[in-house]
Amino acid sequence: MSISSNMSSIQSHQTMMNTTANNVANVNSDGFVPSSTRMSSDNGSVLANNRKADNTDSTKSQTDLAKEIPDQIIAQNATAVNVTAIKTQDAMFGSLLDIKA
Numbered sequence: 390m391s392i393s394s395n396m397s398s399i400q401s402h403q404t405m406m407n408t409t410a411n412n413v414a415n416v417n418s419d420g421f422v423p424s425s426t427r428m429s430s431d432n433g434s435v436l437a438n439n440r441k442a443d444n445t446d447s448t449k450s451q452t453d454l455a456k457e458i459p460d461q462i463i464a465q466n467a468t469a470v471n472v473t474a475i476k477t478q479d480a481m482f483g484s485l486l487d488i489k490a
Contacts (some may be wrong), residue, residue, distance in 0.1 A: 392475055409461045415450060416454060423450075
């Protein structure tokens with residue numbers, strides 16, 4: 390895994406976090422239709438695709454906190470894992486440079 394694929398994953402999970410944060414912020418907004426983020430991979434990169442939920446014409450917000458909060462935890466943990474991987478790769482490259490010097 391390369392640093393660039395870790396970075397694309399972090400950016401995609403940031404998109405996911407922004408989407409869920411917007412949904413949670415509008416939980417009390419009448420008629421709010423939430424969005425969701427789907428992750429996909431393409432040539433070693435992680436892509437985030439947003440889409441609106443189906444509108445049920447409800448006068449209340451359609452945000453489901455039982456879905457949004459776990460999604461935020463997933464995005465947070467995925468980002469932490471990718472940051473750790475980047476730090477490890479950086480340390481390995483530093484060690485290789487020290488050995489070579």
